[in-house]
Amino acid sequence: MEIKFFHVNSKLFKDLSFVIPKGQIVGIYGDNGDKLLRLISLDSDSKGVIYFDGKRKLRRNYYLFRNDISLIERKFINLFNIDNVYEYFILYIRYKKIIVDNVDKKIKGSLRIVGLSEDVLERRISTLTFSELKLLQFALVFISNPKVILLDEPFRGLDLDNRKKIIRIINRLQEKFLKTIVIYSSNPNYLYQYTSYLIVLYQNKVLLEGKTIDLFFERDEFSLYKIKRPDIVDFILLVKDKKNINLPRRYDVRDLIKDIYWNVR
Amino acid sequence: MSVVKIENLFLGPFTKFNIEIPLNSLVIITGSNNSGKSLLLKVFAGLINTKNKVYYDNKVIKNSNDIAYFDDYVFSFSSVLKNIRYSLECLKIVDDKINKLVRDISKDLKITKLLDSQVKDLGYYEKLKVALASILISNPKLLILDDPCLYLSPMEKEDFMGILEQLRSRGVTVIMSCSSLDEVAYTINSILYVLDNGKIVSSGDALKVLNDDSLLNKVGLELPFMIDLSVKLQYYNLVSKINMSPLGLVMSLWK
Numbered sequence A: 001m002e003i004k005f006f007h008v009n010s011k012l013f014k015d016l017s018f019v020i021p022k023g024q025i026v027g028i029y030g031d032n033g034d035k036l037l038r039l040i041s042l043d044s045d046s047k048g049v050i051y052f053d054g055k056r057k058l059r060r061n062y063y064l065f066r067n068d069i070s071l072i073e074r075k076f077i078n079l080f081n082i083d084n085v086y087e088y089f090i091l092y093i094r095y096k097k098i099i100v101d102n103v104d105k106k107i108k109g110s111l112r113i114v115g116l117s118e119d120v121l122e123r124r125i126s127t128l129t130f131s132e133l134k135l136l137q138f139a140l141v142f143i144s145n146p147k148v149i150l151l152d153e154p155f156r157g158l159d160l161d162n163r164k165k166i167i168r169i170i171n172r173l174q175e176k177f178l179k180t181i182v183i184y185s186s187n188p189n190y191l192y193q194y195t196s197y198l199i200v201l202y203q204n205k206v207l208l209e210g211k212t213i214d215l216f217f218e219r220d221e222f223s224l225y226k227i228k229r230p231d232i233v234d235f236i237l238l239v240k241d242k243k244n245i246n247l248p249r250r251y252d253v254r255d256l257i258k259d260i261y262w263n264v265r
Numbered sequence B: 001m002s003v004v005k006i007e008n009l010f011l012g013p014f015t016k017f018n019i020e021i022p023l024n025s026l027v028i029i030t031g032s033n034n035s036g037k038s039l040l041l042k043v044f045a046g047l048i049n050t051k052n053k054v055y056y057d058n059k060v061i062k063n064s065n066d067i068a069y070f071d072d073y074v075f076s077f078s079s080v081l082k083n084i085r086y087s088l089e090c091l092k093i094v095d096d097k098i099n100k101l102v103r104d105i106s107k108d109l110k111i112t113k114l115l116d117s118q119v120k121d122l123g124y125y126e127k128l129k130v131a132l133a134s135i136l137i138s139n140p141k142l143l144i145l146d147d148p149c150l151y152l153s154p155m156e157k158e159d160f161m162g163i164l165e166q167l168r169s170r171g172v173t174v175i176m177s178c179s180s181l182d183e184v185a186y187t188i189n190s191i192l193y194v195l196d197n198g199k200i201v202s203s204g205d206a207l208k209v210l211n212d213d214s215l216l217n218k219v220g221l222e223l224p225f226m227i228d229l230s231v232k233l234q235y236y237n238l239v240s241k242i243n244m245s246p247l248g249l250v251m252s253l254w255k
Helices: A033-040 A062-066 A085-095 A103-114 A118-122 A130-144 A160-176 A188-194 A212-218 A231-243 A253-264 B037-045 B080-090 B095-108 B124-136 B154-169 B206-210 B213-219 B225-235 B246-253
Strands: A003-009 A016-020 A025-029 A047-052 A069-072 A148-152 A180-184 A197-202 A205-211 B002-011 B014-022 B026-031 B054-056 B067-070 B142-145 B173-178 B191-196 B199-205
Touching: A016 A033, A016 A197, A016 A205, A025 A033, A025 A160, A025 A188, A033 A069, A033 A148, A033 A180, A069 A130, A085 A103, A085 A118, A085 A130, A103 A118, A103 A130, A103 A160, A130 A160, A160 A180, A180 A188, A188 A212, A188 A231, A197 A212, A205 A212, A212 A231, A231 A253, A231 B225, A231 B246, A253 B225, B002 B037, B014 B037, B014 B173, B014 B199, B026 B037, B026 B154, B037 B067, B037 B142, B037 B173, B067 B124, B080 B095, B080 B124, B095 B124, B124 B154, B154 B173, B191 B206, B191 B213, B199 B206, B199 B213, B206 B213, B213 B225, B225 B246
Parallel strands: A025 A180, A025 A197, A069 A148, A148 A180, B026 B173, B026 B191, B067 B142, B142 B173
Antiparallel strands: A003 A016, A003 A047, A197 A205, B002 B014, B002 B054, B191 B199
């Protein structure tokens, strides 16, 4: 689903215009990016022209898009004050008004996608660890099967293995099911590695918009406005600036080390 | 001398687990997900019944009020000042004394300007500091923090670790857990424990533990970029020591 914003005003943002392209992993970077996610997910009020797939969003046709967009919060919020995981799933289905033929099959299917075992259903939510809660949040979203998935700081507090697990899920959603995925993160390293399109906010306005790798390497707005670049990009640009040596654009430290080795030798 | 000691703990992932926390130290416990960090902190705080496997130093910790545990903030009142004052107001302490304490603590945590505002108007870091102030006002000797730096930006992390360092100089023992190793780089003389599935894999002075990058990667942790880069360059004999500034590293590489 393609999302277009034209001159949108809200309590916080003034005159926002940007496009979120269809079927890509889009990153949002900059302060108050999480508030922008809430604007896209139609949680907070806004005035202006918003198009979802060429259809204009009006106050009276809000229900058309409600189930197409879902937001994964940075922290699990217990909506119904229920501690049992299975009962939580059942209430979530009722709350989202989703019509399901075989409830158990659907729940087990979504647990299988995220890689949680079925014993989780018998456990209590308060005994789950941080990573299990994160995967549970993803499993809950797959039940409603939205077209746009918004992620608020999805990699915080996860170790390498669990982060790779989530990246694999995100990549599969994007490639196989052509979902649009929007990630907000305050860590530019993750955005550089995992997103293909980037929107940079500065003082509640859209500063930059475009391909992630080109933006980070070519635009000098980052140093001008003191916005942090990814560490690896910073290092490559510093080498070019001080020593006039062109290192190739790399995503991984191990590749960078090899380049440095051949250059220094 | 140790403030807290755990001996022979059998609980969850832990089997025959022993750990000692020295007095007046900053202890950081890290590890991958599901390694038992939060569980261990809850055991330290005495929130889980362990059948007397936890020993406290009687001279430092006289009762349970000397231990403070913090994992997530819940504010009972809408105003910042009321939240901070409340625990002392319950004890019926004289108003002047409370005012002085509030002034001192808000000066230390740099929240003097926020005292008159409402909690809902604050950002995440400011809320964290207000929650910390409401704990510190009852003067705990052992402070236990469960991943306080999780949603902080690098600048805020540096500031927060400075606050903890200041607390330690005043005689508070701090135990905290963290899921990324960024904040460890901002501390001095801290003790780092690396947990993996209920076992201590590595422990000691923080910077020394960070040197062993293959072990940390095996556990599932990621080193901060500059430490990672200089440790890997050490393998190729290109640099001799860990260099935290990018400019210094570039200058030492291309002479």
